[in-house]
Amino acid sequence: MRNPIIVALDVPSADQAIALAEQVAPAVGAFKIGKELFTAAGPDVVRKIRATGASVFLDLKFHDIPNTVAKAVASAVRLDVQMLTIHTSGGPAMMRAAEESAQKAALQAGRAAPLVLGVTVLTSMDGNELSAIGYEGNVGRQVERLAQLAMESGLRGLVCSPLEIAALRQIIPSHAQLVTPGIRTGAEQADDQKRTLTPREAMDAGASWLVIGRPIYAAPNPREAAEKILASLT
Numbered sequence: 001m002r003n004p005i006i007v008a009l010d011v012p013s014a015d016q017a018i019a020l021a022e023q024v025a026p027a028v029g030a031f032k033i034g035k036e037l038f039t040a041a042g043p044d045v046v047r048k049i050r051a052t053g054a055s056v057f058l059d060l061k062f063h064d065i066p067n068t069v070a071k072a073v074a075s076a077v078r079l080d081v082q083m084l085t086i087h088t089s090g091g092p093a094m095m096r097a098a099e100e101s102a103q104k105a106a107l108q109a110g111r112a113a114p115l116v117l118g119v120t121v122l123t124s125m126d127g128n129e130l131s132a133i134g135y136e137g138n139v140g141r142q143v144e145r146l147a148q149l150a151m152e153s154g155l156r157g158l159v160c161s162p163l164e165i166a167a168l169r170q171i172i173p174s175h176a177q178l179v180t181p182g183i184r185t186g187a188e189q190a191d192d193q194k195r196t197l198t199p200r201e202a203m204d205a206g207a208s209w210l211v212i213g214r215p216i217y218a219a220p221n222p223r224e225a226a227e228k229i230l231a232s233l234t
């Protein structure tokens with residue numbers, strides 16, 4: 001089994017990120033670099049994490065005109081990331097441009113194309129917020145609509161909340177990959193996550209990858225926490 005644990009490097013500096021990555025790398029499948037770390041430490045932190053041999057998920061959630069997103073994706077490919085995110089609400093042309101750019105830039109660089117993951121509805125949004133911006137006010141229906149659009153636009157994966165996995169698995173092709181945050185083992189606090197599943201439950205529901213932050217990096221022994229989670233999956 002491939003190790004499905006992606007540790008969110010939600011720390012403010014490159015030094016902290018690298019120390020954490022080196023500590024837990026043997027027990028995890030990849031590291032997620034998001035807006036906080038990337039904005040503070042820049043592309044160099046991606047290179048440094050890649051230099052440890054670990055895979056990188058660049059979670060910058062691109063959302064712009066198709067040409068700009070295509071160029072940003074090409075830059076991410078040149079950084080040699082294995083996964084990246086875009087907002088599906090950027091529309092079909094933007095999604096197609098992102099996927100095509102990932103394929104083309106990877107061919108030019110002589111490496112496998114990264115997995116371009118579509119973000120549907122942010123879990124921070126509820127029906128009222130969706131209505132306020134003129135969207136379908138039913139969160140579940142909006143998630144399914146954007147997920148379907150993402151698949152029609154050529155994306156090969158989605159980010160979703162744990163409680164969306166089962167419904168999405170009904171409507172997306174079986175080869176599509178689902179990446180899910182909102183994972184809690186039960187041993188720690190839920191923090192600000194409201195709808196969580198355990199690692200095992202999420203995998204059983206059909207997740208391909210688990211994004212796990214605080215249950216690993218805020219644990220007294222992050223390496224041990226990651227190993228325990230991995231053991232719970234086998």
Ligand code: C5P
Pocket residue numbers: 008010034122123124160161181182183191193211212213214215
């Ligand atoms: O610490 P925790 O396990 O909650 O971290 C989850 C990670 O997944 C964080 O980087 C967070 O930004 C991200 N995420 C999330 N919920 C979403 C999308 C992304 O928790 N809906």
